[in-house]
Amino acid sequence: MRTLSIMGYALAPDVHACVADDRVYFLDAGRDRYCKAGPSASQALIARNKAASTPDNASLTPLVEAGLLTFSDDRRARLRLCTHPSPSDDLHGVRDRRASPRLTDIVDIAWLALLASRRLRRHGFADALRWAGVEAPVTGLRKSAIDELARCVACFEGARTLLPTSPRCLLDSLILRRWCSARGIATAMVIGIRPLPFAAHCWVEHEGVVLNGSKDSVANFKPICVA
Structure with missing residues (x-):
């Protein structure tokens, strides 16, 4: 024993x-x-x-x-506490170069929204995180130029406004990460907390660039999970 x-x-x-x-x-x-x-x-x-x-x-x-x-069994093992750094940039400076969504983009994002909502409702948060992080099967994940990121996020944001559900940071981040992954763009979904008054928020990053939101809007949240 x-x-x-x-x-x-x-x-x-x-x-x-x-x-x-x-x-x-x-x-x-x-x-x-x-x-x-x-x-x-x-x-x-x-x-x-x-x-x-x-x-x-x-x-x-x-x-x-x-x-x-x-x-x-390892009494000297350290806990893996999250030490993710604050983001360095966002996409607000390149909004004028963003593209509008096509009909196929709107259909794809509506389908992802349905799948994400179903995952959260039926299987829970942990399963939804794993689902959102599935890698692209053909192209793999890669770094992306800022213009390509801006176009990809613009399609997402334009299509998202047409969905009959109000914006939610968790649902939107799940959809956006899966959307980027399907296009071979490497991203991380970050969940942060604010101690007082307590609040939680999540967003998607690519190489330190916030994709949905601004770096100022997430500055007061301490990352607790990076998936």
Whole structure:
């Protein structure tokens, strides 16, 4: 039987975490919930991540019981806390070069919106994240020039305004990432949190460039998950 005092900790499956205002926040994608560790647990996790020291089992046991942490055989393993940097740019400066969507673009995006909504409703947040990140089967994923990005996002935004649903950052980011992936453009979907008052927001980036929104609109959100 393994002794808990010599064991380490790891994030549970589909759980993501970051540090904001000296507290550790969790996104449990499998259960579609956000949680915040208490002061002592946050201090133990932050110290553990910096120095790979053995954390206080008593303060972390509630996080294990809540399904946020799991035991690890490597007692010196560091937690994978999100340290994604702030975006460096956005597409607002190239709006005049954007293209209008074609009829086929509108149909494709409407279909993706239906699929994304169905994934969220039937299978949950974690499954929807995996679905949005499926790579293009033929061309593969690549870096993209700013003009190509602008045209691709313009088609998405133009078609999105025609859908009979109000804008939602989560749904729109799922659709946009899948839309870019189908065109061979590598993107990352970023989910961020704001501690006080608590709020969550998500957006899509390509090489540090925000595609749906502005870098200023996401500046106050601490990335907790990059998918």
